[in-house]
């Protein structure tokens with residue numbers, strides 16, 4: 001029972017520009033004493049790209065099987081997931097409803113008018129708002145109410161379910177990415193990647209281990225502290241094992257999380273994150289984002305001291321549209 005075979009049982013709409021490039025970051029690498037590489041999942045190609053394209057290939061595969069006419073999703077106001085959903089839905093001729101959760105306290109005016117919020121609007125999605133950003137169950141219940149309203153109008157709604165009690169469908173895209181990385185043929189001493197819903201982190205980790213690749217993967221916490229995120233990753237790996245109908249190949253020591261770049265919290269930058277964003281841009285012309293990849297690079301920079309001379313892969317997961325919503329902090 002191979003990973004490839006198990007993945008092929010899940011419907012997928014192949015829309016991303018894949019494989020994404022794998023490139024060196026020679027200048028920042030030299031400063032840090034690393035052989036530093038970058039996996040360009042910011043270049044997945046749909047409406048400014050990012051990791052959600054790989055995840056949505058599988059969610060929208062299910063939506064097509066369900067003959068959906070409308071897709072619904074909930075997320076932060078500056079969510080890259082909602083923006084990518086709106087774009088992929090448009091291309092597939094589906095309507096899109098986005099519920100925006102207020103997840104960041106005291107945001108600047110740009111938060112609601114620029115970045116991903118602007119793009120959601122341009123992509124023609126119907127926008128709804130939800131006042132609480134930390135109430136997954138409540139946000140999901142409200143989304144179901146919107147879906148019922150659509151059904152009553154003769155539409156076929158498909159909810160993209162993101163709460164942790166739902167199957168980790170998006171992780172299939174990152175198990176697929178593990179196959180892609182191995183095909184690209186380089187080996188690394190360590191991979192750094194964002195760990196938010198944990199579907200990206202879990203998909204890649206599960207995929208690599210299922211392919212007998214033992215590269216250490218450090219997930220950088222961007223949403224919850226290390227203790228909470230470790231439990232989340234452990235649970236989502238079990239869920240992915242069920243979804244793929246394959247034994248979980250990940251051992252407890254494979255679950256590596258670093259919570260040191262999270263402060264002051266989700267969607268908020270500290271000085272180290274701002275510096276990481278500036279250094280990647282100035283050294284190698286690479287644009288990071290304020291919510292996810294800036295923190296991943298900050299975590300990687302902190303770890304560089306103990307990785308001298310090693311080959312390290314920074315997994316860029318996209319998110320740059322949010323830079324414009326944080327202009328007044330940068």
Ligand SMILES: *Cc1c(COP(=O)(O)O)cnc(C)c1O
Pocket residue numbers: 050051052079080081194195196197198199200201289292293317318319320
């Ligand atoms: C959503 C997102 C992440 C986190 O991915 P998860 O699968 O939710 O852990 C990382 N980077 C960017 C840019 C994102 O939009």
